[in-house]
Ligand SMILES: Nc1ncnc2c1ncn2[C@@H]1O[C@H](COP(=O)(O)OP(=O)(O)OP(=O)(O)O)[C@@H](O)[C@H]1O
């Protein structure tokens with residue numbers, strides 16, 4: 070049986086695809102892994118994967134797409150037979166497919182950047198998760214700090230405010246604000262295949278933490 074990891078956030082540009090592609094690439098080096106792009110027709114993960122395949126057709130990572138919750142359920146059932154990990158890249162809204170991701174995932178990762186808009190979006194998402202718990206009690210979700218600038222006053226203040234406002238467990242792993250993440254995404258790479266040791270360490274730490282949680 071696969072372990073399913075849903076990357077969800079309801080605001081656009083909240084780095085879902087960055088987390089999904091990096092995590093999927095890292096996990097695929099450790100175990101059999103599929104990435105499912107559920108944000109169709111935009112398909113950031115799908116485009117990233119096409120670039121990746123063009124450079125390395127023997128890459129171990131598999132890709133599927135799901136346009137709507139029925140396709141998602143079918144894809145997860147199909148991949149469940151053969152994959153250790155399935156990573157789901159969600160759309161930026163609370164849609165049927167997003168609710169299906171809440172139901173199917175063994176772990177939800179909620180990327181959160183240091184901006185008020187992302188905090189508000191997260192509050193909405195956590196309400197939706199609470200609602201979903203009426204149907205499925207065990208939903209394991211973790212906030213993951215992204216584009217984190219530990220040295221800026223606004224980020225430090227905002228993360229303190231978030232701890233007051235949002236009562237949710239957090240991953241220890243974070244992605245800092247690094248060009249490596251945007252450059253690697255644009256080239257079909259994960260940031261740990263890029264020439265930035267800090268980004269590489271962050272991707273590695275995320276993969277290890279996720280494997281540990283799901284073990
Ligand atoms: N840690 C980071 N440091 C710097 N830039 C980043 C980081 N993470 C993501 N980005 C950039 O931020 C932008 C948005 O990221 P991404 O596409 O992952 O978000 P998304 O939530 O999937 O967006 P969409 O709503 O378009 O699906 C991209 O250009 C990406 O390269």
Ligand SMILES: [Mg+2]
Pocket residue numbers: 085086087108113114158
């Ligand atoms: Mg995306």
